[in-house]
Amino acid sequence: MTRGVRLTPIRYQVLELIWGSHKAVKAYDLLDRIKPLQPMAKPATVYRALDFLIEQGLIHRVESLNAFIGCSYSGQQHEQLLLICKLCHEVEERAAEKVMKTLAREMKQLAFVAHSKSIEIHGICIKCAQPMVNQT
Amino acid sequence: MTRGVRLTPIRYQVLELIWGSHKAVKAYDLLDRIKPLQPMAKPATVYRALDFLIEQGLIHRVESLNAFIGCSYSGQQHEQLLLICKLCHEVEERAAEKVMKTLAREMKQLAFVAHSKSIEIHGICIKCAQPMVNQT
DNA sequence: AATTGAAATGTTATGGTATAACATTTCAAT
DNA sequence: ATTGAAATGTTATACCATAACATTTCAATT
Known part of the structure; x- marks a missing residue:
């Protein structure tokens, strides 16, 4: 039985597009952008690649945007929060260990067994804030 | 000029439906359920009521479910996290002040000015965990 | 009581997001 | 060469959400 995980051309192309952006990318934008490379591509093509990449921890889904962002800590831990700028639309991922620890303590106290977290600020x-400061 | 906020029948009915459920409710389910009361209702009818109720802090949108839940702390503060059970699908809202404080400290350190937070666990x-424990 | 203007609702249409279901192809292990 | 699981192709459809414009409601004013 094959056990290796396969980063096929489609998957790789989708990953490249996502990693090439600091902004969250929408599924149908990805579809448009891989069509030159994969003229056969359809929504399912993209969503399957996205599912795979999420499973592998290579990207994250940004729930509040219905969009996807590359994972900055691939392979490592998987607790992170996302900082989403309303102006430049860039998304930054942070481990924020103290926050996660506090959260874990809170969950324990409430006896809630967390399986996954979506923390989006x-x-x-x-x-984007700096330029405003400079305009004195 | 009218300045009072108006909780009209449509809005009230939507609010009642949401508050009557401990699970997050979907917009189109709400639509189906207000149709007996408001036969004219269409998607926009529901989404407008939802927008209003969110603005007033009476309900929250659950981003990771594309659904809506009643706010447990109406009128008061507005930092909360949502605990979403995969088994019973009930959603619990918590103020989790320690978590929020830690998060605020983290944001300050990163110089990120938070406007809104979506924290969904x-x-x-x-x-749902208890019954399993009892099955010894 | 009539006027008026903003807020709310009605209405039509469409755009954006996501998956189900089944067919076919690919590819590594045998 | 065979084979079987994984991946992809393909069609169709379901679900989620808003734009745009028409009409109605309603409280404040005249």
């Missing part, structure tokens, strides 16, 4: 990133 | 709630 919308606001203004430092790069 | 999927797992098994205490009520």
Whole structure:
């Protein structure tokens, strides 16, 4: 039986597109952008690749945007929060260990067994806030 | 100019339906369920009511479910996390002040100005875990 | 009581997101 | 060469959400 995980051309192309953007990417935008490479591509093509990449921990789904972002800590731990800038739309991933620890303590206290977490913060990133400061 | 906020029949009916459920409710389910009361109702009818109720802080959108849940702390603070049980599908809202404080500290350190937060934890709630324990 | 203007609702249409179901192909292990 | 699971192709459809414009409601004003 084959046991190796296969990063096929389609999957790789989707991954490249996602990793090439610091903004979250939408499934149908991905579809448009892989069509030149994979003229046969249809929604299912993209969604299957996305499912695979998420399973492998190579990308994350951004629930509040219905979009996808490359994982900055691939292979490592899998607790992170996402900082989503309303201005530049860039998404930053942070491990935020203290937050996660506090959260874990809280869950334990409530006897809630967490399987997965979606922590998404919308606001203004430092790069977008800085220029405003300079306009004194 | 009218300044009072108006909880019209449609809005009230939608709110009642959402508050009557401990599970997150989908927009089109709401549509089906208000149709007996409001035969004219269409998707926009429901989505407008939902927008209003969210603005007023009476309900929350559950991003990871594309669904809506009543707010347990209406009118008060508005930092909360949602615990979503995979088994019974009930959603519990928690203020989790320690978590929020830790998160605020983290945001400050990163100079990220948070406007809104979506913190959704999927797992098994205490009520659903308990029965398993009893099956010794 | 009539006027008025904003808020709310009615209505039609469409766009965006995602998956089910079944057919076919690929590919590594045998 | 065979084979069987994984991947992909293909068609269809379901689900989620909003745009745009028409009409109605209703409280404040005249």
